[in-house]
Amino acid sequence: MEELSTLSDREEGGIGDLKYEAPGAPELAKRVKEMLLASGLEQVNEDEKRGLDHGAWVPLMLMFPEADIPVCQLSVQTNKDATYHYNLGRALAPLKEEGVLIVGSGATTHNLRALRQSSDNSVASWAEEFDTWLREALLSGRYEDVNQYAEKAPHAKVAHPWPDHFYPLHVAMGAAGKKAKAELIHHSWSLNSLSYASYKFTATS
Numbered sequence: 001m002e003e004l005s006t007l008s009d010r011e012e013g014g015i016g017d018l019k020y021e022a023p024g025a026p027e028l029a030k031r032v033k034e035m036l037l038a039s040g041l042e043q044v045n046e047d048e049k050r051g052l053d054h055g056a057w058v059p060l061m062l063m064f065p066e067a068d069i070p071v072c073q074l075s076v077q078t079n080k081d082a083t084y085h086y087n088l089g090r091a092l093a094p095l096k097e098e099g100v101l102i103v104g105s106g107a108t109t110h111n112l113r114a115l116r117q118s119s120d121n122s123v124a125s126w127a128e129e130f131d132t133w134l135r136e137a138l139l140s141g142r143y144e145d146v147n148q149y150a151e152k153a154p155h156a157k158v159a160h161p162w163p164d165h166f167y168p169l170h171v172a173m174g175a176a177g178k179k180a181k182a183e184l185i186h187h188s189w190s191l192n193s194l195s196y197a198s199y200k201f202t203a204t205s
Contacts, residue, residue: 020060184198
């Protein structure tokens, strides 16, 4: 069961003094709901009161600091697998031709219990191995391997004890299409094991 977070007039997110008050996108939400139902999902719920998750408003604050773009947030389903989320992206692929930017926001590695301060900026070996595997799989177009990361990637369960910060990648990957080319556009680390690797997908003919 999918859930759309869609305020009718405004999408709010924030922590403390930080506020991000982007306009909502109720018409887009209805379009997304129609597309997901048409793809075979039996139920898609809308939540008109929930604001933006920090995973949405934090990158949007950096990308669009004026908060002048309409935003519609789609929830992930942690009881489903990566292929399920990839298929969600495939169902939403036509939105790219309608001027909609599809952003999958999360983290390449996300194990909060493993975060460490290090004076030498070192990276945990398990995190580096997972990050490297993912980069090689994406850049070589092995998207099915990425869908099967839980079985194929080294240290998958350590890198993502819970998949909620990883599944957005699969949605974006599915929306890009099977022949899309992945490009690494940013790569950095913090706290010994948190990878901020970011990828852009470009459709090819």
